Amino acid sequence: MKIGVMGGTFDPIHNGHLVTSEEARYQFELEKVIFIPSARPPHKREVRRSPFEDRYRMVELALEGNPFLSVSMLEMEREGLSYTIDTLRELHRIHGRDAELFFITGADAILEILTWKDPAEIFAESQLIAATRPGYPLERLKEALPEYNSHGEPSTGRVHAMEIPSLSISSTDIRERVREGKPFRYLVPEPVWAYIVENSFYLER
Secondary structure (H helix, E strand, O other), X not given: OEEEEEEEOOOOOOHHHHHHHHHHHHHOOOOEEEEEEOOOOHHHOOOOOOOHHHHXXXXXXXXXXXXXXXXXXXXXXXXXXXXXXXXXXXXXXXXXXXXXXXXXXXXXXXXXXXXXXXXXXHHHHOEEXXXXXXXXXXXXXXXXXXXXXXXXXXXXXXXXXXXXXXXXXXXXXXXXXXXXXXXXXXXXXXXXXXXXXXXXXXXXX
């Protein structure tokens, strides 16, 4: 079984996340992709976040109708900080050691992986998919992680670059647009847009 894993705060989830998950599922022949909202991200302890329950609900709404995408409360149910390595180990306990895990994240985040907890173990537990925009300098990946990089060949190495359609969307930008009263309707799935509007999210700085 080949399983994609998408972690993040998803505050809020947006169309870029969905495009990335679908492209990874197609390119790497994944049976499914699991979205795992971070409960207590160690690198963002000083950042104010929306309640986990609301972020989880927005992911649920965004994934409705796609049988290949699901959302998990794994990190909320586990005590302590939400470390990627602990999540990957737990997924292997759930799905078995034979399951191949593909951790999907942005290329910029991949460049920070050596600062995460137990980076060598992360590579042992999963392969990593670095989502890139057209024109992204892949040399940065090769220079940062030369011993792990697949050099563009999906069958070798532990890090794989995956180009996705250019979508300049980020959760940070969406929150800012909401606060400034700018339109954001088509940057997120329609039910997520309705949820944010109905609950007056992101209006306070």
